[in-house]
Amino acid sequence: MKNAKTQGIILRSRNYSDYDQILTVFTRDFGKIKVMAKGVRRSKSKNRGGTQVFSLVQMELYRGKNFFRLIQSHSVKSFIEIRESYDKLLAASEWTEVLDQLISGEEADPSLFSLAVSGLTYLAYQETGKTLVVFEAKLLYQLGYLAPETSCQICNNQEKLYFTNRGDCFCENCQEPSSKNYLDKAALKTLCFFISQEPEQIQRLKVSDQTLSLIALFLHNRISAHLGRELVIFGYPNHSIDIKS
């Protein structure tokens, strides 16, 4: 079988035997794949730089019947800034985790790939907390798990929405709130802005920590509902902020 070349983001790596690693890579051309990287843990391996988690890499792969094997890989962008800041490291860990969990598998999706790369780039160079929430919102929207405008699931009201731990939304008229957490009109507008605007535009928008945390919690609830289990949270919400659950 012919070797294949593609770009990819290293989402995670797992040590395998003494010198090898199994990489989870979100690639531009094959979707999310597992790659056997032989000998990559040897100090002399020329592929070490091209197998670091959070890196955007250019890879050459051998495609076997049931697996990909790494021929060679070099870093296109290592996003070193992410490794140099604890906050950025947490946020990037959450971003790659969410991508890993929500991307189904071997199916190329160029627009999702470019969103994933853009998320890492903004996390490396911009304000971390807001960036993570913005990209999680964009990801959920792109996967069809979030409408362009969030509204009451029964009457489409967009004034003040209480959300459940499954990320379902109801206005006060339609259901007795089972949770005290709600998104008010301003927060709903902010979420809509996150989905519809370019990241460059959003950088200039001031959002309070409280609003950001509530939007993050809402998105995490939605993600958990789709996963069918609790999402492990690294970066947000900031637990020092009073969120009722």
Ligand SMILES: [Zn+2]
């Ligand atoms: Zn309603």
